[in-house]
Amino acid sequence: MKSVEGGPVGVAIAAIPLGETSEGVSRLFREHHRRVLLAAYRITGNMADAEDVAQSVFLRLATSNTLPLVNVGSYLYRAALNGALDLLRRRKAAALEPLELTVHEAAAHPGNSPDTSLRIDELRAWLRLAVSELAPRAAEMFTLRYLDDLNNREIAACMGTSQAVVAVTLHHARARLKKRLTELERGKK
Numbered sequence: 001m002k003s004v005e006g007g008p009v010g011v012a013i014a015a016i017p018l019g020e021t022s023e024g025v026s027r028l029f030r031e032h033h034r035r036v037l038l039a040a041y042r043i044t045g046n047m048a049d050a051e052d053v054a055q056s057v058f059l060r061l062a063t064s065n066t067l068p069l070v071n072v073g074s075y076l077y078r079a080a081l082n083g084a085l086d087l088l089r090r091r092k093a094a095a096l097e098p099l100e101l102t103v104h105e106a107a108a109h110p111g112n113s114p115d116t117s118l119r120i121d122e123l124r125a126w127l128r129l130a131v132s133e134l135a136p137r138a139a140e141m142f143t144l145r146y147l148d149d150l151n152n153r154e155i156a157a158c159m160g161t162s163q164a165v166v167a168v169t170l171h172h173a174r175a176r177l178k179k180r181l182t183e184l185e186r187g188k189k
Contacts, residue, residue, distance in 0.1 A: 036080040043084035053083040088132035
């Protein structure tokens with residue numbers, strides 16, 4: 001299996017050479033950078049971390065000097081998801097925003113009370129941490145389904161598996177996240 005961020009991407013990938021120049025990587029960067037960056041941002045919740053992940057994805061691609069034959073965009077997107085999840089796993093904690101930023105966001109949305117905004121931020125941080133604790137394949141499927149709004153058929157096609165495997169994996173991931181949320185709520189009382 002081909003690895004981009006230190007872990008398996010999930011499918012065996014046939015590769016073709018990019019060539020002696022960096023033109024191929026530059027073209028891929030122009031075409032896919034925004035999608036890679038946003039995928040990493042959805043997981044990390046922090047633009048600086050997302051930029052680091054995106055840079056790492058393209059740097060590894062440039063140094064490998066090969067390009068996957070099938071669906072380069074999906075390959076890079078999955079590499080970004082895996083890189084972001086790896087980053088969160090290494091930190092063992094969610095990237096929390098400073099309190100001042102949370103207060104400013106609450107002020108920008110007058111319909112939300114400061115308590116509601118703090119609760120939403122807390123849940124986002126918790127979700128990032130909990131997703132990073134899932135198995136890599138389950139975390140990737142969860143992200144594709146609930147953050148990118150792909151359906152099970154689209155996820156199965158993207159990940160080279162069946163819709164049944166996607167459905168079962170998502171069911172188990174949701175059950176585990178629900179259990180962790182219950183544990184979190186009990187710990188606060």
